[in-house]
Amino acid sequence: MAKSQGPAGRDGAAAKKPARRRNKAFDETHVALIETAVRLVSEKGMEALSLSEVAREAGVNRTTIYYHFESREALVEAVREWSARQLAAAFAPSSSREDRTRYIARFVIENPEVIDLWATDFLAPGKIGDRYPEWDGLVAGMAEQLKSQPETADIDAEAYCTLMLTWAMLGPRVYHNSVRPDISKEDAIERMTRTQVRILQLHGIEPS
Structure with a gap:
């Protein structure tokens, strides 16, 4: 896919951008643009994502969105x-x-x-903590929780988090799309929730 061109045009001359000053208004706009991009991706797919479409949907001009994201890749x-x-x-x-x-x-x-998009990155070679700093905190928090109960103290926190993330990325969609496409989304969510919590209770990870 061709890299998105900035306001400088197609001749490759980069427009000089002012230094980005972070303030409340900047941060609010930044979050709004990302959330708009997420909605567009969910509705139309990743291939339909573009800086101009996000700007249009968010009600900002092209200069504003390029002030926040220098390219489509940065937005992705x-x-x-x-x-x-x-x-x-x-x-x-x-x-x-x-x-x-x-x-x-x-x-x-x-x-x-x-x-x-996230799963593709999760499966890529390399240490996930280098790409997602949240991972180390997630594992540390889970390790503390597992060690707090004798029944779960010997569970490997990294392996457990990996299993939970794998379930999170695949389980609900497989169940809703392929196993029980005949039931509503809300029913699928509730069934998956009850089953997962019950399994954790049986294994002593969640209080009954």
């Missing part, structure tokens, strides 16, 4: 990082296991193209 990277943070946050023990499991199932079913 921001979408990838956003999706990784969403999944990492869902594994953080700030809410009940049931709520976290339900959130993950819904996010995966409703954002398949975004998850595909």
Whole structure:
């Protein structure tokens, strides 16, 4: 796919950009642009993503979006990082296991193209912690939780997180798309949530 051209045009002459000053307005616009990109990817697929389309949908001009993202590749990277943070946050023990499991199932079913992007990166060679700093914190938090109970103290936290992420990226979509396409999305989410929580309870990872 051809690399997106910036405001400088096709002659390769780079327009001189002002230094980026981070403030509340900048950050809010930055987040809004990423969320718009995520929505477009989920609705139309990654191939349809472009800086001009995101700018149009977000109601900003081309100069503004190039101020935030120098190329389509930079925007795609921001979408990838956003999706990784969403999944990492869902594994953080700030809410009940049931709520976290339900959130993950819904996010995966409703954002398949975004998850595909993240999964491709997850499967690529190289240490995942170098690409996603959230990984180390996720593993550390899970290790602490597993060691807090005698029944789970011997579980490898890295292996456990890998299994959970694999389930998160594949399980809900396989169940909803291929196993039970006859039921509603909400029903699929609830069934996957109840089953996952019950399995964790049986293995002593989640209190009954």
